[in-house]
Amino acid sequence: MRAEASTDHRAVMLSEAEIVVNEVHLYSVPLPSTFFTSGGELTISIALAYDPPVRGTRLDYLANVMGCQAYRGASLEAVQRAYAQLEVQPVTGVEPVESPVELESFRLNMQPSNLDRSRGSHHFCTQSRRQKLNEDRGRELIIAIRNINRWDPPGARQGYSLAVALERDEDHAELYSELALQLETLVEAEIEATLEAEAGQLSNPPTMGALVRQRTRRRGPQRSEDTRRRPSAARLLI
Numbered sequence: 001m002r003a004e005a006s007t008d009h010r011a012v013m014l015s016e017a018e019i020v021v022n023e024v025h026l027y028s029v030p031l032p033s034t035f036f037t038s039g040g041e042l043t044i045s046i047a048l049a050y051d052p053p054v055r056g057t058r059l060d061y062l063a064n065v066m067g068c069q070a071y072r073g074a075s076l077e078a079v080q081r082a083y084a085q086l087e088v089q090p091v092t093g094v095e096p097v098e099s100p101v102e103l104e105s106f107r108l109n110m111q112p113s114n115l116d117r118s119r120g121s122h123h124f125c126t127q128s129r130r131q132k133l134n135e136d137r138g139r140e141l142i143i144a145i146r147n148i149n150r151w152d153p154p155g156a157r158q159g160y161s162l163a164v165a166l167e168r169d170e171d172h173a174e175l176y177s178e179l180a181l182q183l184e185t186l187v188e189a190e191i192e193a194t195l196e197a198e199a200g201q202l203s204n205p206p207t208m209g210a211l212v213r214q215r216t217r218r219r220g221p222q223r224s225e226d227t228r229r230r231p232s233a234a235r236l237l238i
Contacts, residue, residue: 008174021149032175040169045126050160067097073137074106
């Protein structure tokens, strides 16, 4: 059951959410310190699963399509601005959900390609490397989940599951405990911000959270001994 489990050297982070058609969700994912040390192998994997309404009689049989991209070196605010400026274009056939041109230099080159993984409602992509990450590009990933409507009613909501796995070879430092601690800190900060917003101290309460913030409130990254209630996207991480 490796696809559904975290270990000391592998952390699987999960999120289940709903997105309004033609909108974008952004997630900030912290990277562990061991990704910035030399030698060995590191792997980043992302899986997205959703279940749109379908009509077998239409060429564009999916009511809406979704795509995911990962960026490194661009701030959350920069990614937000770039996606806010994108115009919604009709998508037919197997055209991929596009990424903003101005973010191209920050986009992770993950495999399969964006076109190949856009052919259905279950997406998986991964990147493995033997070179350490450059700290000059920051210590977080920004993951963008974008929805484009085809024929769903305006304002329709699409549920989805997102899974991110960060893995390091066992000859290097463990990463699970470090990420669990970081995510717990993020949860505390988010709860405090929410309470301040409810008290009227924030005019613009935060709307985009870090991956697993919602999940961490209940149980955090999952270890192998707990395999209950996994989002379907996690099963694509093989």
